[in-house]
Amino acid sequence: MTTVAERNTAAAESVKKVEAERDGLPARQQVAEQAVERLHTEILTAERGGADATPLRTQRTDQERFLDDLPRLRRAIDRDLDLARAELRAATIATQADSYNALVEKQRALTTEIDEAITAIVDALKVKEAPAKRQEALHVTPYPTLSAIGVRWALQQVLVEWCEGGTGPLFSRRDWSTRRMSAAGDLFPIE
Numbered sequence: 001m002t003t004v005a006e007r008n009t010a011a012a013e014s015v016k017k018v019e020a021e022r023d024g025l026p027a028r029q030q031v032a033e034q035a036v037e038r039l040h041t042e043i044l045t046a047e048r049g050g051a052d053a054t055p056l057r058t059q060r061t062d063q064e065r066f067l068d069d070l071p072r073l074r075r076a077i078d079r080d081l082d083l084a085r086a087e088l089r090a091a092t093i094a095t096q097a098d099s100y101n102a103l104v105e106k107q108r109a110l111t112t113e114i115d116e117a118i119t120a121i122v123d124a125l126k127v128k129e130a131p132a133k134r135q136e137a138l139h140v141t142p143y144p145t146l147s148a149i150g151v152r153w154a155l156q157q158v159l160v161e162w163c164e165g166g167t168g169p170l171f172s173r174r175d176w177s178t179r180r181m182s183a184a185g186d187l188f189p190i191e
Helices: 005-050 054-136 148-163
Strands: none
Touching: 005 054, 054 148
C-alpha cells in the first residue's frame, strides 16, 4: 500500500473510531445515570444498616462527575470528529491526486509517442512531397486537383476525421501519388 493509501485508510479508521465513541455516549450516560440511582439506594441501605458508605459515595461521585463532564466530552468528541473528517477529506484528495498523477505519467508517455509519430509523419511528408512534385510535372492528362500540396491536404483530412472520432478511409486510400499511370498517360484508381 502506498503512503497516500495508508494515510487514507488511517483517516477512515480514525473517523470510524471517533464516530463509535460519539455513538457510545448515550449508552454510557444511561449506565452512569443508572449507577447513580443504584448507588444512591445502596448508600441509603448501607447508612440504615450502620455500614460505611464512603466507598459507595466515592463511586457515586465519580459517576456524577462523569455526567457533569458529559457535555464537555461531547464537544471534545465532536471537535475530534470534525478534525478526523477533515483529515479524511485531505487524505481522499491526496489519494485522488496520487491517482491523477499516475495517469499524468501515462499521458506523458503517450504524448511522447504521439510527438515522435508526428515528427516521423512530418518528416516523411516532406520527403514524400518532392517526388509528388515530380509526378505532378509528369502528368500527361491534366489532373488539376492532384498536386503535391494535395498529398498534405489528404493527410490533414484523414487526421482531422480520425481525431473527431471518424473512421474514414486511411491516408493510403486518399493519396493520389500512389496511383499508377497507364501507358496512355491516365492514372489508375488507388489500389
